[in-house]
Amino acid sequence: MRQEIEEKGRGLQKKMDESFRTGQTLEKQANEKIKDLEKQITLSAAGPLIEKLVEKYSIFPAIVSYLKDCLKDISKNSDAYRGQTAEQASPVMPIPPQFQQDEADFFTRYKVNLFVSNKQNGGAPVILEPSTNYYNLFGKIEYRSQVFSMRTDFTMVKAGAIHRANGGYLILQAKDVLSDPLVWDTLKKAIKYRQAGVENIGEQYRLVPTVTLRPEPVPFNAKVILIGSPQLYQILYSFDEDFRKLFKVKVDFDTEMPRSLDNMCKYTSLVSAVCREHHLKHFDWTGVAKLTEYGSYLAGSQNKLTARFNEIIEILYEAAALAQTDDTELVQAKHVDKAIKERRYRSNRIEEKIQEFIINGKIMIDTGGSVIGQVNGLAINELGGFAFGRPVRITARTYMGRGGIINIEREAQMSGSIHSKGVLILAGYLGGKFAQKKPLGLTAQITFEQLYDGIEGDSASSAELYAILSSLSGLPLTQSIAVTGSVNQFGDIQPIGGATEKIEGFFDICQARGLTGEQGVIIPIQNIDDLMLKEEVLEAVHSGKFHVYAVKNIEEGIEILSGNIAGTTGADGTYPEGSVMSLVDKKLNEYSKDLNAGITNTGEEKKPDLSDS
Template sequence: MPVPEPLGHEKLYNRCDPAEFSFESTAELDEKVTISGQDRAWQAIRFSVGMKQDGFNLFALGPSGTGKQTAIEHYLREKAPDEPVPDDWCYVYNFETPRQPKAITLPAGKACEFSRDMNGLLEALFTIIPAAFSSEEYQEQEKTIKERFEERQGGAIEELEKKASENNIALIRTPSGFAFAPLRKGEVLNSEAFMRLKQGERERIEKQIETLKEALQSIMVQIPKWQRESQEKLKELNRQVATFAVKPLFEELKETHREHTAVLDYLDTAEKDVVENFIRFLEKEPQPQEVPTGMADIRSSGKSRLFNRYRVNVVIDNSKNGGAPVISEDKPSSQNLVGDIEHLAQMGTLITDFTLIKPGALHRANGGYLILDARRLLQEPLAYEALKKAIRTRQIRIESLAQLYGMASTVSLDPEPIPLDVKIVLTGERRLYYLLSAYDPDFSELFKVAADFDDDMERTAENRRSYANFMATIARRENLRHLDRSAVARIIEYGSQLAGDSSKLSTHLQSVTDLIHESDYHAGENGRELIVQEDVERAIEARRFRAGRIPGKIREAFLQNTILIDTQNEKTGQINGLSVYILGDQAFGKPSRITARIKMGKGEVIDIEREVEMGGPIHSKGVMILSGYLGSLYGREQPLSLSATLVFEQSYSGVEGDSASSAELYALLSAVSGVPLRQSFAVTGSVNQYGEVQAIGGVNEKIEGFFDLCRERGLTGTQGVLIPASNVRNLMLREDVVRAAAEGAFSIYPVTHIDEGVEILTGRPAGSLREDGTYPDDTIHGLAVARLRTMAEKQKAFNEPDR
């Protein structure tokens, strides 16, 4: 099998040529952001927005920082102006059931007009009603009614008094009523004089008084009735006067809003209520005083609250909207979504009325689009449930959480629900989407469209141009320096580095934005007008340095031989594997020594990591594959009479992944064949049962991690890394690695099969199976077979000592 050549430096880094750009700097680019390369997601978005049926809401899934929300918002804001402006909504007092304020819909801009009209009406009522009731005509009529009652009552008593007087009997006023007494010469008879009267006279007087008493009692029984009649008359008069006074005002208002039936109905009931409560308008309204927010003015509260019933609480005013609303709610709590009923503190109690109904994001977005972050939504107690309920029932019902959970026992309001017609867009990570799909049966009913934003996109000319446009937008929007084309090219290369693929660009635009910010800082430090490539390089280097404490410490441990890594000699059964560590947003590679030892046994490969439960399942699987490979390679003609142990030396934490399986196999082959491996190489790549080397992740970090150690120890020209050939497209290596490779100081070998790697690592061919089923003697496999045969014979002799 031919041994692959080291990769040329041009394969190690996919450069972006600044000359391909027609502009000198991003200042020349227009502002339009066209993030291409997300065709699948865009098609889903367009489909969801176009579908008017229930449940076709959108979940935009993808890694955070990819600009999903910004892009969707931008798209919807471009589309929304062409859509009809939704109606206004307002809440008014329900005169029949005050606990259930009525919701009224009006064409856009009309709700505020209606509210202004009602305020004007209220103001006018304070003038009109007192004027009507202080008019001479009313006073006269009122007086007449009152006098009629007084005359009736007083007249009846006076008549009785007169009748009594004719019989020499006086009507005396007592503390609680009346009493009758005999008179003589204008004075009441005292008891002695009375007793001196003849028996017959006394009896006559007593009888007369008894008759008068009964007459008085019958008058008194009539008095409440007369009083009621008088009050009824007064009430009727008041009703007539109030109706006459307020009718023209209401008629005028009805004429203005004649096309809106709900308003007309409301005005009818309001008019009746004003007439019934006319007396309130006769009291002087106290001047409002400044009170702390959330507290009601004690002096005027009762009165003001009474008049609040004639006000209009405009919860949604679309007069300034030029189309469908696009709302993005940063804090999607239950109250912020479906609205809330606020309370005012008054004398230690909480009071509320319909004017304290506050709209939520659903109200504001009604007739348009509402964009929410799924993670934030799920973090808010009951918010997700409230949202689902609103979508399912197609109406917004304001429910106070405090009421629902019995935390507030005051009587609150139950406002009439408002019909809901909104397209909800949730944005979130893929995991959230999959979790919701799996565990929430409602989710797939309510969010039928998924817009799956990719982590990366093809590095085509069009997308490179889009990247440049994006940079221009960021520079303008965030008031940063523009980037010259060399800086643009470098950031595009950075995009590929982020994607971990030389033919792709990362869609994690937040990282790109951060890099532009940092580059701008360095451009400022250098006193430049534009950001140039050097500034971008410095920003990347500075970022690496800031995050380099732990890799630095590890490297220091290598150099001090605290962690043993050989980069120079040849050793049997020992190899440098490579692993990647991810800490925060920084990833770095680190070489690890892997050793293999063999002894006589039954053909098993013992993974020490697994034995001590430090190896993950994928790693264990990789090691088992090695057993399969070894068995198929050497165990076809004879039993494998060995037992091999594999270990990651100086590993103090778990090992996971199968990217070290090829390295482990090389170490095993070396141990079995007894041929030493060159320690100047490090190896990465997984292997299958046929010995084919397969792709792994983090190839760039792994190469750079080993390169850094070699550079520190001094590059000899013999050092290098063996990587799977299928990972060559992922190479976007650092400039210093590329330079070293170009100078021949460091080599990167693309390996497709274990046999290729063995030859590079040992300098001896792996050996091909001959027709007779044997390998040439001086090859790795030949030596291995010979060694295994010897071991098998020894074992056989050991097991059958008597023969």
């Protein structure tokens, strides 16, 4: 009986197992059919939409392939579209909320990360990147903090300027790029290999490699334009081999342009555009004319206009503010003039101190009377973009000897190479003019009195020569006239820089002491077109209280300073009696005879010094 029951039980168990397996098989088949049905429903819903996109972008194989992959993934994950909760998906052991996958996270896979949009561009993109740090330039992969980890996905890959400029132009400031070596190296690699990838800083230098996104580099085809100074270009060209190969086109822009009618009209357009953009009061014709004059002043020429527009715009802002204070409808010339003066006033503390010392006699400058071997030269001081002219006393002492022209500044190591060259040129002039038939038995010492910060440039070489000629001839030079100008070995006066500032600097001293009608400045004739003098100087010149003399050669200048004719050689090779050159020649003849006789200026016997003067 028991055995029979056990056999029936085993038979029943077998039938139950078969029924269970059959049930599982049927359930599996049912689930598969349900899934197939869901896939069909999903495909019937998504398929036509995808097909429209495939048809629209059929000329882009990569997009077509992506859309087909999306459709396959949609059909494969049709369960996700039923909106199952985490509890329904795992009823036995619910997942804590902080570890649950957000439904939106699943559908993120179907999003499109619009990496770069050129919708607003009418043509090729032109990107001017003001902040050239690594991430702004090359993009980045962002991360989101989640529980105890950091998560990222393809939607968090952000483009940089190099990607936005692809197919167009990328404009960068060279000094900003070079300030970060990693930026410079990465930029060169992008240009060299024509690829623009996205990789966070330090990914290549991790001690332990981590799994993260590795976006595929995009083909890079853009013109990269670096803006920088000529000095920076020369440094890169000389020391960076890649720079020569990658940046083959150099464009050297001028900081000034011709003062033509067309360019003056462009100045007017610039003023109008800035006022309109920044909601400033507009300028009347006098205000625009004054700004144009200031542009010529900055360019240092009557025939040029500065292309440093930022300096023009700064004055424009200040003039507009002054007009606002005056409650006038338009900005006028007086507002521009006041803005220029106030801008100068904010920067001229050193200039005022020097002028104060000169007027008080602590810096010794004469603006009247006559002195032998002494002349007022003119120098330029430049401090932080502000330049001003000032007079300097130049003195010369001459005596018998073979020392030649001794530059005291050079001996004291206060002279620049250009200034030293200018002094050596003086020896060439004197030797060529007065030592054709006799040795130049001359020692002359020249110096800039009360100048302790060194000197550079040759713009005072003519003044130095005037002082030497005065010392040799014994003729006093007027101290009411200052001198600027370079000289060559033939006595021709050569143009210099800063003529306007130098004239105004000497004028300010003369005006403070009182204009006498005898004061003025000698300049090279080539610098006439460079003068952009302020109103006070022009009024003084027009009224005869101040003078500006333009000379071609040393002879013209010495006549103005000494009041004597310079003199030229006649048929017999001599100079007119009483002329400056005859007196100089006479003195040099005396020195030569005494030296040939072996007598020094102290009356002691001495072996002649045969060193080259």
